Amino acid sequence: KNQVEQSPQSLIILEGKNCTLQCNYTVSPFSNLRWYKQDTGRGPVSLTIMTFSENTKSNGRYTATLDADTKQSSLHITASQLSDSASYICVVSRGGQAGTALIFGKGTTLSVSS
Amino acid sequence: NAGVTQTPKFQVLKTGQSMTLQCAQDMNHNSMYWYRQDPGMGLRLIYYSASEGTTDKGEVPNGYNVSRLNKREFSLRLESAAPSQTSVYFCASPSQPGGEFGGYTFGSGTRLTVV
Numbered sequence: 001k002n003q004v005e006q007s008p009q010s011l012i013i014l015e016g017k018n019c020t021l022q023c024n025y026t027v028s029p030f031s032n033l034r035w036y037k038q039d040t041g042r043g044p045v046s047l048t049i050m051t052f053s054e055n056t057k058s059n060g061r062y063t064a065t066l067d068a069d070t071k072q073s074s075l076h077i078t079a080s081q082l083s084d085s086a087s088y089i090c091v092v093s094r095g096g097q098a099g100t101a102l103i104f105g106k107g108t109t110l111s112v113s114s
Numbered sequence: 115n116a117g118v119t120q121t122p123k124f125q126v127l128k129t130g131q132s133m134t135l136q137c138a139q140d141m142n143h144n145s146m147y148w149y150r151q152d153p154g155m156g157l158r159l160i161y162y163s164a165s166e167g168t169t170d171k172g173e174v175p176n177g178y179n180v181s182r183l184n185k186r187e188f189s190l191r192l193e194s195a196a197p198s199q200t201s202v203y204f205c206a207s208p209s210q211p212g213g214e215f216g217g218y219t220f221g222s223g224t225r226l227t228v229v
Binding site for chain 1: 118206217225
């Protein structure tokens with residue numbers, strides 16, 4: 001069964017601290033993996049997209065890693081800010097499945113406090 | 115969110131009422147999607163349209179109908195709303211032409227409550 005599992009479900013950290021969110025998937029065939037940030041009351045916004053051959057990708061203070069062998073990805077947030085408080089969603093795309101390709105994780109809710 | 119516009123933002127319906135959620139994209143892309151998001155669950159695909167004039171069922175199509183009016187617009191209709199359809203609905207379209215290898219742009223969502 002095609003699934004995307006994220007951990008932890010929720011996380012609270014102090015402003016300025018780093019954190020790492022995890023994503024494990026069992027989607028096949030694999031096309032790409034995406035991390036989205038969803039602020040409360042808004043739609044998801046893309047942070048990174050990683051293909052099979054990419055191990056690491058950065059977007060400012062966000063760094064995503066992908067291990068296609070173990071089917072694991074992580075999203076590392078450096079020097080967190082209050083504005084990082086949001087839900088972070090891991091999404092895996094199946095190859096050759098136009099239209100129904102995306103499998104969504106349930107998300108990790110991050111709260112950054114001062 | 116730039117590129118995809120949804121209306122309305124909020125709606126309360128009584129059981130059995132009907133309504134249409136509107137979505138428009140200005141990115142000139144072929145594909146458009148409707149998702150629902152429920153607490154503790156990932157986004158689930160309701161219907162999608164790979165191109166103007168075509169629509170297909172996603173994971174949870176029961177109780178919904180869609181219309182791809184033209185390349186820009188993709189509407190979602192609830193003919194007889196049920197409490198189980200209380201959810202947040204998102205419309206999406208690929209951020210780049212050809213879509214599947216690019217990111218998706220999501221609308222800001224419609225929060226629907228059925229009482």
